[in-house]
Amino acid sequence: MLKRFFSYFIPVMVYQKKSEINKNLEVTWNNGQLVLDSKNTNYSYGSLQRILRKGLQYIGFERIRNFEQILVLGVAGGSVIKTLAEEIKCKGHITGVEIDPAVIAIANEYFGLDRIPNVEIIIDDAFEFILKTKNRYDLIIIDIFQDLTMPNFLFEEFFIHRINYLLRKEGFILFNTMTLTPEHTQRNLDYRSKFDSDYSVRMYPKVEDHNELYTIKKLR
Structure with missing residues (x-):
């Protein structure tokens, strides 16, 4: 202590x-x-937990509480899973996908991730996982970083269309991004433009200085 x-x-x-x-x-x-x-940024708990909690607030805790299937792409220490399970009291099944087994070992030992019920952790690349899964989800949380870098595939049309396909009607995507340069800002604007009238897209800038959050609702 x-x-x-x-x-x-x-x-x-x-x-x-x-x-x-x-x-x-x-x-x-x-x-x-x-x-x-990580070397330059918070991976779990701290500011990241505050960022994703705000995104979940935008969607609505009461709504999330009734979701049956939730997918978390990028688990790290599991702070958003703890928020879902312990604060929101979500009873649905939570699937977490994390590429780095060392991170999950840390999450289990120091943050008790493996003691949270209704959670399934899969060690896999997020891109590979979304190609293989046959499930549909009420909420898909995308929080994938390697230190300060976001993989390019997150913003490519194939990945976006596949995520949209996996989302149930009236479901939500919560996407955490980082904008450190003018190029990042333009990238995010281009991302927003890739959703048609079947989706309601909201962007929340300047969350904890450099993060922009997107909530995307599938209308039909």
Whole structure:
């Protein structure tokens, strides 16, 4: 508990690991909270949990509570899954897809991800998973980063169309993006333009400084 106390004054690292996917993973006490960070950004808990929680608020906790199937692409430490299960009290099945097994090992040991009921964690590439899955989902959360970088495929039409196909009518996509350059801003504008009148698209800029959130509802 001393580490937690001192973390209100200075971050206190408790574990560090490199993996084939992530060059640096750090579990740190920060302001009394255990967080998971990469080299340059927060991966789980901390600011990321606040960002995704805001997105879920925009969709509506009461609505989410009744969803039967939820897909999380990019699990990291599992903070959004904890928000769904423990705060929103979602009783539906949550499938989390994470490419880095080292991250899931950390999530289980330090954040108790494996103790949350109704959760299935799959180690796989998100792109490969969405090609294989036969399920349809009420909510798809996309939160895929490698440090400060977002894979290009997230913004390509094939991936967007496949995600849309997997989404049930009246379902939602929650997409967390990072805008650090003018090119990123234009990329996000182009992304928004790829949805037709079958979808209701809302963008929430400047969430925790550099993040833009999208909520996308499938109308028909």
